[in-house]
Amino acid sequence: MQENSHCNGMVDRYRMLGPLPALPLTDTVILRRFAAVDEVSAQDVILETLPANFGRDKQLALRKFLSRKGILEQVDRSQTGLPAFMHEIWELDEAAVASCRLHVGETLLVYNISDRTMFAQRSPAPGAPENALLLAAICRLLLPSHQKNLGHGFLCPETIWGSRPDAVQLTDFAVAAFLAQLEQGSSEENIHPATPEQDLQDLKKLCRQWLDPHSDTADLLNAPDLQALQAVLLTPREPVSPTNETAASSPPPQPQLVMPVPPPQTETETAAPAPAGRRGALLLLAAAGLLVVLAALLGVLWWTRQSGNSSATAADPTAPPPEVALMTVQRTLPRLEPTFAASFTLEATLPDCGPLQLIFLGQNTRVDLLWTESGLSLNTRTGKTQPQFLPWNKPPQPGQRFTVVKTPTTIAAYCNGVFLAGTVVSPQQWRQLKWLAPADRQAVPKLGYQKIGTLLFNDDFMHSDGALGEWKALSGTWSVHSLQTPVRSANPFSFIGKGDAAEAAVGYWFWRNYRLQCAVQPLDAPKLGLKFCCFDDQTYYTLQWEKVPGAEDRPAQLNLLRTADGEEKMLASTPLPQIPRSWYDLSLSQQEGLLEVRIGGNTLLRVIDPQPLLGGGIALLSSGNEGAIFDDVKVTPCDSLRLPCPDGLPEDLPLLWQYEKNTPPATPDAEALTCHSLWLPQPELANAELRVEFAALPQKRERYELSLRHNGIQEILFQFAKAQDSAAYQAAVILRQLGRDTVLSSADCQAPTAGNGLYRLALQVRGSDAWGSCNGQTLCYAAGLPSLAPGQAAVRQFTLTDDRPPDWGEISCALQPPLAPPLERVSMFTHEESMRLWNDPVLEWERSGELFWYRGDFWQDVNASLDLRQALQLSGATTWGILFGTQAKDSSANVAVARLTYQPSSKTLELQFEDSIVASINCPEPPADLTLQRCGTLLLVKQDGKLLWNHPLPERLHGLCLVGRIGYGNTPAWANAVTILANGITSYSFQEAPAAWTTASGTWEITNRWQCDPRWSFFSGVNLEGPACLWNKFQHGDRVSFDFFVGPKMDSERGKKYEYAGDFSLVLGADGRDISSGYSFMFAGWDNRGSQIVRQKKILTENPAVTIPRSSAIHRQWFHLKIRKNHDRLTFWADGKLVGTIQDPEPLPGRRFGLWTWKNGFMLAQFRVSSDDYSPAPESVTEVPVLPQTPYN
Template sequence: MQENSHCNGMVDRYRILGPLPALPLTDTVTLRRFAAVDEVSAQDVILETLPANFGRDKQLALRKFLSRKVILEQVDRSQAGLPAFMHEIWELDEAAVTSCRLRVGETLLVYNISDRTMFAQRSHTPGDPENALLLAAICGLLLPSHQKNLGHGFLCPETIWGSRPDAVQLTDFAVAAFLAQLEQGSHEEDIHAATPEQDLQAVKKLCRQWLDSQADTADLQNAPDLQALQANLLTPRKPDNPPSEPVASSTPPQPEAVTPAPSAQPEAEAEAESPAPAPAGRRSALALLLLPAVVLLIILAALLGALWGKRQSANSPETTAAAPAAPPPEVALLTVQRTRSRLEPTFATSFTLEVPLPDCGPLQLAFLGQNTRVDLLWTESGLNLNTQTGKKEHQFLPWSSPPQPGQRFTVVKTTTTIAAYCNGVFLAGTVVSPQQWRQLKWLAPGDRKSIPKLSYQKIGTLLFNDDFMHSDGALGEWKALSGTWSVHSLQTPVRSANPFSFIGKGDAAEAAVGYWFWRNYRLQCAIQPLNAPRLGLKFCCFDDKTYYTLQWEKASGAEDSPAQLSLLRTADGEEKMLASIPLPQTLRSWYDFSVSQQEGLLEVCIGGNILLQAIDPQPLLGGGIALLSSGSEGAVFDDVKVSPCDSLRLLCPGGLPEAPPLLWQYEKSTPPAIPDAEALTCHSLWLPQPELANAELRVEFAALPQNHERYELSLRHNGIQEILFQFAKAQDSAAYQAAIILRQLGRDTVLASADCQIPVAGDGLYRLTLQVRGSDAWGSCNGQTLCYAAGLPSLAAGQAAVRQFTLDGDRLPGWRAISCALQPPLAPPLERIAMFTHEESMRLWNDPVLEWERSGELFWYRGDFWQDVNASLDLRQVQKFSTATSWGILFGTQAKDSSANVAIARLNYQPASKTLQLQIEDSIVASLNCPESPADLTLQRCGTLLLVKQDGKLLWNHPLPERLHGLCLVGRIGYGNTPAWANALTILANGITSYSFQEAPAAWTTASGTWEITNRWQCDPRWSFFSGVNLEGPACLWNKFQHGDRVSFDFFVGPKMDSERGKKYEYAGDFSLVLGADGRDISSGYSFMFAGWDNRGSQIVRQKKIMVENPAVTIPRSSAIHRQWFHLKIRKNHDRLTFWADGKLVGTCQDSEPLPGRRFGLWTWKNGFMIAQFRVSSDDYSPAPESVTEVPVLPKTPYN
């Protein structure tokens, strides 16, 4: 030990015991070392710091060196002196920072030591008779590697540990020599490997230093190899000039040892966990030759070690906030029954009691992680759960009744939690930081019979999707538990949009699918009631006695009473009501149900609206799903999806609500103060779930941060690194500072930053948002993008966290709401139906070439964009088939005084001059000379920014032009109308919903008429599409979502053939869309009528008043339209309304008093029509709250 013995503290999982002698690497570089104990495995270790200037490139070189097969496969790590692994510091306590001068992010080499006496380094007095034996033992350690032509390369007193010939170990095998050459400027490819000859010379040097100078050592210096040198060292020798008087043997120098604090771990278990291999010296014959001296040395070392430990215990502070209760005495008798070293990120272990617990227990399950240990102990009195990192946490759950044979216990480990269940019901759990988990151990008394067998179940990402495209009579993976279940298909499913569905009938009909280990998921299902008295869903079905039920039941004998929607919990056969509301049920209407369970938080939604929410303090583990139906007609089910929960929203106007223990973790702390700055209090909320790579994190608050105060929003947090959006108040300034930061092991790298003024809070609340998608991250406040960073390092999925730093430590965090949700990737603006793509009559709405409209040398995409949009042009493709003088991408909008398109931003590449330019309005704002032609170009609208990327890398970042803040149109520069041209430009966008009607129309509700998938042509019934028909009045279909102030629609319509009304489509007309309505009456909104008033023209109608009518836009009533589809496009830009039919302008107008409604729908009058490829794009598209409970009524129309 060094002179300063006051080093202590926690370094991740390691408790520092004290400093050790440093290793001089070069004249200017020294490696510091510390004695420590691994609190997780109880292993004694030496921690060795790397040089202070050791950068990432050198770390990578060292990792490559340590992973070489020639070393790993041929050398015993602990025997030869290789480090067990490299460890980057994640977390330090104040004692470690102050006394050891360590910092987060520093890299350590970790060496396992067989016992604590190894920390002592012998003071090798020349002439000591044991020195020869010690040197012989060192030779014995080196011989195995020398036989494989591998050398230590840095043998010196500082790399030799232990004070006895039978107890010696080495460190820094090959590593120190490698580091020394790196520090001297050598490239890793030029570094010379250590050789046995170097070691031979180093041992001979030690012989000269440690052996009696008067002894005859010539044979030692002339030894040809290490084996000969070892033999000579073991040969007794006489001094050249013996003294005249015998010299009394002096007491051997005593080792300086570090004694551990008493361990709470069972001795038998600790031995099983860390069976360090004995050094080679222990296996030599030296122990037999020197047994008396060895015994004496051991006794003396133990006495001094005990004295030292007593002194250390008196001087060192407590390392735990609250020590766990001591385990029962019988725990010491536990032996390892099973170990598993290759652990999945998420898995479950289970066992079933065959006899009462006292007859087979106590039982223990140990999880050994990179910096955490978790132990679960089943005893006769209860379940103990101990979590040990730098501190220890203890939970004890007493049994309400003793565990009995047949009970099944399951422990589930996820990335961030470990939880125990009994028969599928939660018992206890703990939140852990993301890390590598190295080992799982199952322990039980060795003398007990009927010890339960432990099973292991890997749990992967859950994805289940069934649209019931099965052959008739085939149920696929479903198992009919009761009732009658069948797959229903249309006559020609190959030519139909949504041909299959699943029908259940009979008393208490139930069909199930799934496995017990499905958990933390969302179940989505479209349901159409067919007069079923009771229908619903089961989920988290652990077995037939433990599950959740969503039940929709009609009131018996009361036709006017609404049905009741209830959420029930059944555990071990006992049922409990969690939540319930009345909910009217409309026969033959489709409902989009969604139920989820996330660590005890249960939600029930219909059409995106949350109807029921409950917190189960003892949540169920999970399990399969089931569909429930009843009655002679039953119910129809379609589009069943099971996927991981990908969102979490907390409403906390009065503080954080009560929650299950694994849902979130709140912590209040005081981080180290910055010099010359006031101390801040950090309020941190960590969300273990959901685990996302692309996400949006939002926090709402009422008060902006003051001087020095700040918010931090964190995504992709994985324990080592995270992406931060930091929003802080600048000191002595009215401005605020925003930054996107990459934090790795406590070190911050600012990726983007900006000063900004106080954002406007429209409703008195401020909304900070961090969004991460792919390699891009951006932060915003109240919709204004404050900073944007591209080119993020490749980061995997992680957790979210919100931190608020305040000057007032007593002030509670001002969070009103916190939400974290999956950030879906930008999606194509149109969902094509593959089966219709090659049909000539349907090319109009499935051919990508026809999605572009020519305007001179420019081509404009026919869809509108109101939110983020990304347009990428593959220049490699266009240069193959086009000789244009320039290629590029346009963003434009509608002209102020007409319906024409006008370009606002142009990204243009000119191959002749090899110049890339960004032009906004009439000014070139950026230009770049490209020696080589770019592979692809991207123009992107991201919030309030305009981004330009070349070959995937951010090139320019500009504020979005004011005229593109609303409507954004996408165009391309370069003539061409071929499929290759159309496919060379890829558009991805947000805020667009495309209805191809391949799924059940659960987003729509029927107000009048018949709306279904049916055939268009009586002469060819094979082709089926979505249609609406009512020959007696209006056929009206409302969408259950509401649009924003700015919205566009485009879709295709065609007449439904009815030969009884005429053979030349004399009845075709009145194909209409209504928007800005109240969801009840068509006459409450704006109607855009194609061939309205019996084909007298096309109109824009405000309620019942015609604002625009164009008699020239009608439907040709002849057999020529038999297979024709008509394209309708409608746009509402605040107060401006525009209507096109088949590319012709019907008209445009402005309404000085825009209607307040936000609902839209399709309708016709005393007619029938077909709809295909319906697309809506809006600045706000959200579920309409009233759509869930509204009862459809016959709507009033402009004709009434």
């Protein structure tokens, strides 16, 4: 067989060499065969297709047949001709698709061939003298299986391979006969196994074809010897019964296949009389002698090769040791879990128990790890070998634990939880894990296997008093603290640790690549913090927040430390003020050596550990007599990665990125481009956002590609390219499968304007939708993506010149959070009448004529869906619909801009902009649901989840977007028939610790509102001596809205009828230090004189009619305040009444907001902020609160 240019390409790990003769299975069924080489193991193989339309049931039957105990235990696969395994095609290139006509999902039988000369099938000339040796070799191959009453069942020239009489091999042992009966309609239960008698009949046919009993040869064997062999082969025999031991382990006897009686032989076909047994014995003796000679020659060659290897090793002591003859000790299941850890503990030194080898066999990759006296070798084979060798600093000792972790894209080795070596692998199925050691070693360690699933841990300490749940108190005193009546409180539980070096731990050694987040409130703890990646008590990371002893005027120090095998090392440190009794949001992560520490959403420490720790559990650390309080502990997988690339990719993170540069072949109509490709093995996400900064736009014929859900076979692309014959650019969302592109959406666009000298391309994928944008402008949108599993991200830049480096700036890939409900309700308050105002879904809709408007504002993407089937059952409204609108310039009313309506009488669905109908269809059956969606700069309409219309977003909806509905109702079912999901909204129900807020003055805590009924607790702020001020640690954008509910805090000593109620205020546009630096919106300000909008200390507008009625009637009343800043326009409502609206020609530059009151106290519920930009305030981390100045000062 010669390599055929008409059959080439790659099929998974196999490089196709050419077609081979097909195997006729029946009169109508033919099995195609191909010669190939396994690029991972360098093994020559024959790939054989299964019959066309071979269904899953038949495949299952074949797999069960090949896994039969008798087949596996009684025959040698390589000798008899059983397939090595069944291979389902995972990936193949265009050349293989075109030339071999193979497809993904097709199943192949794989036969290992000893050498490439076997690809030449025998078609011997009749009477050739070497044919006798060929038949003798076939008999020797069949003899072991015949002795166990197993037959080949399909002996013919197409199942016999070899070009020399001394090198012959069989394929399709028992398989072809099984397949033939399946294709002829036999059920699995009625299939007869192949028998030795059938093989003898087939051999008889071969003898007639290949041997000539009338010719005389002068070769090594003469004609009588040929006749003797023929006579022996044609002699009838009884099947050999298996021994008792074999019978005990074999399946019950099967019905024998009844063979047709051969036709009577003519005289010329009659076998010659058998000669004396001595002549047959001489023939077998000659063949046996030949085998002995071959074995001796192979032995000499092996010894010569090993001697050469030994010499090379002696000359280069740093080279990895030569291969050692090993035996398989353990083997896992055929298909491995996507993520798992294999580990072992040395019971003796490596010279006494090793070398040890661990082999991973994948769909197109093989990874070998070899532990020897000199070091650890890690070889990755994907057609080419990528070797790594790590010499030991000191030889491994008994008791040391080695762990190898496999994820979908990486394989890494660790010693006692510390990284040794690793490699990046492409996504694929992994078939097998082999554990090998020398046969003569007694202390071979046992290999453990630990499946690793998705890590999710969340504890808000809703435990009974004294119950620690999963936590283990290792030192100090730990307890769960609850409020007096936790069932009627928003956030009633917390976890307190006190005492010297107090530590409480939870988790397992195989927790890894995670983010740990918790809220902490320092009391008097001189030292507090977190431990993470606690592999054991000798290996872990520590985040330690420590006050400087004896220096109260100096800020505390935040230290990140690494402890490995008991040795501690400082990784990073920064000063960080610590305010007692203030809540902090601590977040830290470790992702294959990239460590990040965040507080309040701001990254304070970012460190690369070149020898990262494997992972492990977590621990809370405290100290002091009062200690520290912890709450809302969460452990989740790392779902984001940020790589700053202006100065090059970080070399110390080999498992987080893979860069390649190549030049794909030029197409007939375009010159070749150089491709710079960056693949991010982590994180693995389904819904994701990939953002890349480019320093320049693509030039003529150049293009940029952003990829998500990349899994080796298919991916979703956002392609941005320069048009060839115009100044325009082309944007497209593409589905790429096996190198073939399907354009899902495309658009021509003009050159975007650079932002700060950069072009920020983004690809976002959420569910079945994907869209691409540049500098915030949506360029193309595609809906109805095929169901794709999670995958990785990739960036490709195609350039005209080879010497032009990629001009990537920052690259970030993060989880694309789902659009969230605009309000987080507190379930325990839902059925309380006095709290109905802010927990009843009906009251979230405000009526305006025949329209109903949701009371929240939206500045980013929003999705409003109407359950039309439910709505039609509620009432007989003539029209149902969803609205997007904005507000009139004088804020007097809401204005509908886009209407999506359905009229049951005419069965018409219409989309209307202002007063114009832009789209309309007739619906014979009412849609199940309708969706109106703002996505970037597009307006989308979906019917029953499928995209119906796609239009540019009307100009009036580019800023503020209000959601409305058509169709009357006043029940919860009516309210819940519309579902709103949005971005850019944060709702604070105070069910969690208030770690997003900083106390500047006063007391802010969960406490009871009513002295007469202390059961109900809410978040409150109070200071009877001056201002009570609470700053948020985030900053708002140029457009922002707030709405929340406030109520007076009962203080019977100051009055029985709330004579003191007033001064419920919010400040925005401030600097985060002084209230008087921003805009204050004051409800009942200046001792209830009215309500005001104040710029710094100047009243811009005041409404004396909007006050608090100071009477016992407000005892359980909540007031709804809504505030909006739309660039330079400020608007304020209280309980639906317009306090005032005003335009400031010189808007204040601040971005901080907070709550405050003056010599008073108030309760707070359901605080919601919506903004076009809501991000952590950088200065909030290090600032020390001061007593703020107010408009009253």
